[in-house]
Amino acid sequence: MHPDIHDVENIGKNMRIYTANLLMFLGAIGLSVTGVVYTDAWLGSRRAVAEFKAEQAQVTAASAAVSVSTKPGSAIVGSAEASPHANSDASSYASSYADKDANKDGQVLALLTITRLKLEVPIFSGTTKKTLNRGAGVVDGTALPGTAGNIVISAHRDSYFRPLKDIRIGDVIELNLQNGMQRFKVGETFITDPLDVSVLDPTDTPTLTLITCYPFYYVGFAPERFIVRATLLDS
Structure with missing residues (x-):
């Protein structure tokens, strides 16, 4: 018994629809994965920028502290004498950032x-x-x-x-x-x-x-x- 021509056409049509839907589904998954990867990379880049700027601000602040502590008369703050280690501590702090590997x-x-x-x-x-x-x-x-x-x-x-x-x-x-x-x-x-x-x-x-x-x-x-x-x- 030979299959009806209409049955063959319907099977072929259903297979094409199934294949198209499967490809669309796989494509959507691929786009989603790509989007996640790119988003993660972008967020990682922004975090790196933020961390760098934060460290840069700390270096600037430490360098400013060194500059202030070496000015004439800067050993006196108000009525209290500044720590004799202030200059070396600030300098060391700045160097710890400036000299990173x-x-x-x-x-x-x-x-x-x-x-x-x-x-x-x-x-x-x-x-x-x-x-x-x-x-x-x-x-x-x-x-x-x-x-x-x-x-x-x-x-x-x-x-x-x-x-x-x-x-x-x-x-x-x-x-x-x-x-x-x-x-x-x-x-x-x-x-x-x-x-x-x-x-x-x-x-x-x-x-x-x-x-x-x-x-x-x-x-x-x-x-x-x-x-x-x-x-x-x-x-």
Whole structure:
């Protein structure tokens, strides 16, 4: 007995509906998981920024205490004599933050800010997957923020470095450190091959190099790299 043609058509139709619904369900799960991952990464980045700023405020307060305690006549507060250890205690407190191990896992080295692009991102050491989920990372073997040489920083094009698509020659990039700031002026941008490691080479003058994948809206693994080169402004 041969199956009725209408039964076959109904079975095929039901299978297509079932498959479509299953794909929609799996897609919804995928989007939900992706949303959770991105939200967690963003919250982690914001926490890192907040913690860095809190520590920066403590360093500033400790440094101010050192400055006040070393002024002539500052040993007397009201009618009571200040502690003879005040200066050394405050200095030690400031140093405990300023001299933190730059390579400590999860330690924010600096905040990268481009005011015109409303960009603020924490900078970590290294470019592991975990690091780049939380912010930007200093490429191993290149100069650290606050030092001379070529500071090379990388981040994802579809998250933290997406605003770089609108960067202009002459824009100012700030690296906010625990104990100061470096300001760089963008001199050039260009596109290069992922295998071009010359952008990592040391430089004779203090330089900031930003790297992200390109094109910015490419679907899949982007085939090129977008480079921003900036030089240190006079203090």
